[in-house]
């Protein structure tokens with residue numbers, strides 16, 4: 160067994176392994192530090208020569224094959240992406256046999272999860288050969304149960320035993336195996352989750368997540384120009400932000416590492432000297448900033464119910480939620496007044512079932528008025544420091560109002576870790592910029 164010294168698990172995202180140039184940068188980062196023993200790669204993301212993610216191409220390929228359409232040109236494009244990486248790195252290595260196998264599986268009607276996972280699998284093979292690390296197929300150490308849910312205990316047992324006896328290893332991200340041996344993927348962006356699982360299994364001292372930005376920024380850089388970086392953030396804050404659209408890190412990657420108290424360090428493959436963001440269980444800072452970050456998502460709907468005296472009608476709320484439960488719809492927020500109640504849901508969950516939902520609710524609670532409004536965007540203003548600063552909520556609302564934007568919904572978490580605001584989708588970006596500018600002037604928070 161290798162020495163139990165300092166261990167780093169490093170995950171590289173798709174943009175960090177998109178082409179040969181990025182592969183070289185990633186390899187330099189890995190090999191410059193012998194404690195970077197376990198590497199989790201994503202599939203190649205968008206690159207200068209091709210604006211497509213390999214995972215998207217594979218998913219499309221599978222769809223074409225299922226429709227009995229010609230998927231071969233697309234599969235050839237995918238192979239060309241890997242060949243360009245292999246040739247650009249000057250390697251004597253071929254994936255021909257692997258692509259023949261994928262082709263044969265596609266002809267046989269391969270399952271979507273299997274096909275989608277091949278992006279990581281192949282990138283893992285190439286990376287392992289390039290840096291001289293052992294290749295460990297994720298299907299041998301990452302398991303899902305018969306209910307298709309991730310089996311944390313079994314995975315931890317197997318992954319820990321297998322990986323700790325190796326000096327180093329590359330474990331492809333994004334997938335594992337079902338009890339029958341079939342491949343199952345995590346949801347999109349799931350290589351972050353694999354990295355966290357591997358970090359827990361080898362009891363890593365740190366989980367480095369290498370991407371294309373210098374850590375977590377206060378807002379999505381595609382919405383706010385040059386947002387202030389976040390140097391330190393707690394797991395809880397990060398989960399709120401990633402759940403609400405800050406896509407830097409998959410929201411489920413928090414659980415395995417939080418359980419083991421392993422800090423995550425988000426780093427930039429294109430700027431390795433930048434310390435990035437540390438994600439920790441409890442910040443050592445005595446006085447955290449007033450707000451930590453702002454994130455948001457479009458695509459929500461409000462189901463609004465009105466009924467006089469609903470506040471004294473025992474079971475009203477329960478019946479409303481029962482209707483959603485019966486239709487297998489989970490809700491995001493539940494703002495309510497004395498005679499009103501709103502249920503905020505993802506629009507995709509009620510799509511084409513709005514009429515059914517409305518009549519079911521009408522039957523179950525006989526409201527005076529019921530309606531569904533679509534095109535809602537939710538914005539989360541998150542910060543563990545908010546609790547220390549009275550008036551934060553009013554500053555958020557005033558900033559948005561000054562832009563002439565109508566706030567359709569407000570919900571403040573009871574932990575005072577976040578304030579959630581609903582606005583029309585068309586006002587989404589402007590509202591985020593308004594809140595950011597209210598709290599951050601010339602790069603300084605106040």
Ligand code: ADP
Nearest residue numbers: 172173174370371372375376378379405406407
């Ligand atoms: P990877 O390919 O490494 O997994 P992702 O594309 O999943 O990377 O995540 C990184 C991207 O997340 C950044 O390029 C950026 O556009 C986006 N992003 C959204 N919100 C934020 C934020 N608050 N801070 C930094 N990046 C953000």
Ligand code: ASP
Nearest residue numbers: 201202214347348349350
């Ligand atoms: N390649 C997968 C995706 O595009 C997983 C990941 O990149 O984390 O979603």
Ligand code: MG
Nearest residue numbers: 172348406407
């Ligand atoms: Mg990602």
